[in-house]
Amino acid sequence: MTLETYFDYFILPILTISVILVFIRLIKGPKVVDRVIALDLIITIGIGIITIFTIRSNQKVLLDVAIMLALIAFLGTVAFSFYNRKKRR
Amino acid sequence: MIDILIAILSTIGAFAIFFASLGILRMPDFYLRLSVTVKAATMGVGLLLLCAAIIFPDISVSTKALAITFFLIITSPIAAHMIGRAAYFTGTPLWKNTIIDELAGMYDKENHRLRNSDEMPEPQGEEDQIADTEEETK
Numbered sequence: 001m002t003l004e005t006y007f008d009y010f011i012l013p014i015l016t017i018s019v020i021l022v023f024i025r026l027i028k029g030p031k032v033v034d035r036v037i038a039l040d041l042i043i044t045i046g047i048g049i050i051t052i053f054t055i056r057s058n059q060k061v062l063l064d065v066a067i068m069l070a071l072i073a074f075l076g077t078v079a080f081s082f083y084n085r086k087k088r089r
Numbered sequence: 090m091i092d093i094l095i096a097i098l099s100t101i102g103a104f105a106i107f108f109a110s111l112g113i114l115r116m117p118d119f120y121l122r123l124s125v126t127v128k129a130a131t132m133g134v135g136l137l138l139l140c141a142a143i144i145f146p147d148i149s150v151s152t153k154a155l156a157i158t159f160f161l162i163i164t165s166p167i168a169a170h171m172i173g174r175a176a177y178f179t180g181t182p183l184w185k186n187t188i189i190d191e192l193a194g195m196y197d198k199e200n201h202r203l204r205n206s207d208e209m210p211e212p213q214g215e216e217d218q219i220a221d222t223e224e225e226t227k
Contacts, residue, residue, distance in 0.1 A: 003092045007099070014103040018110035025113050025122075030227065033176040037123055040168065041113060044130045045106055047157065048137045052099075055141055063141070063153040070160050077168040081175035 007056055015049050036080050043073040095140050102136030105129045117227065118184035119176055127169045131161050182220035190219055 019042060026038035047066045054062045112125030138154040145151075183190055195203060 003095060006096055011099050011103045014107050018107050021110040021114045031119065031176070031179075031181055033172060033179070033181060034119055034122065036172060037119075037126055037169075038113060041109065041126045041130055044126075044134055044161070044165075045110070047161075048102070048106055048134045051134070051137045051141050051154075055144055060145060060147065060150050063150060063157070066157055067153060067160075070157050070164075074160075074164040074168050077172055081168075081171040084175040084179060 004056065007052055011052055012049070015045060015052065019045050019049075036077060040073050040077050043069055043076075091143065095143055098136050098143075099140045102133045102140070105133035105136065109133065117223070118187075119181050120173065120183065123169055123173055123176075127165050131165050134158075134161060177218070180218060182218050185220045185223055187219045193218065 022038050022041050022045065026035055026042065029035045029038060047069050050062055050066045050069070054060065054066075106129065109126050109129035112129070113122045116122045116125055135158045138158050142151045142154040177192065
């Protein structure tokens with residue numbers, strides 16, 4: 001079993017199942033804050049999937065997209081909580 | 090040899106992410122879900138990025154992987170702190186088997202300051218945010 005088939009048939013399916021499980025929470029989450037952290041976790045898992053896909057497709061350029069996603073996920077969560085504080089005031 | 094190392098690292102990383110997603114689905118409370126996600130997802134993505142940095146013998150990939158890991162480790166506790174604070178202010182209930190809610194009545198609802206413990210009134214007058222039934226937090 002080479003490393004490529006290991007990535008294709010073991011690591012990527014685990015990450016895909018993880019995204020599906022978090023997506024269930026994103027749909028049914030009782031409050032808005034649950035949905036926000038679910039979306040945050042989906043983007044974080046997306047960074048991992050992009051990393052594995054970078055290894056498999058041998059394209060180093062794709063890591064730039066991961067940097068972008070890391071930036072945007074943090075900004076989204078912070079902006080939501082800041083807006084929520086302002087709204088209550 | 091290095092293939093085995095990469096396989097072990099990526100397996101640990103993928104399982105950390107999987108347990109984080111299992112936790113966010115199964116945990117009974119918003120705050121417990123928050124505590125699960127940040128730690129496990131940061132560790133998992135960090136290990137996967139470490140795999141990429143080992144595989145590509147190139148300094149640009151190592152720098153990018155280090156930058157992403159550093160950024161995740163710096164920013165995710167800040168985001169978790171802010172979202173937890175906002176959730177407590179908006180009245181997200183705690184799990185029904187929570188033993189103590191030490192923040193109950195300590196926050197000033199008007200200006201969101203934490204009160205000093207000397208000028209506290211007695212805390213049993215305030216109601217806490219612990220939920221009464223399982224369905225409120227599920």
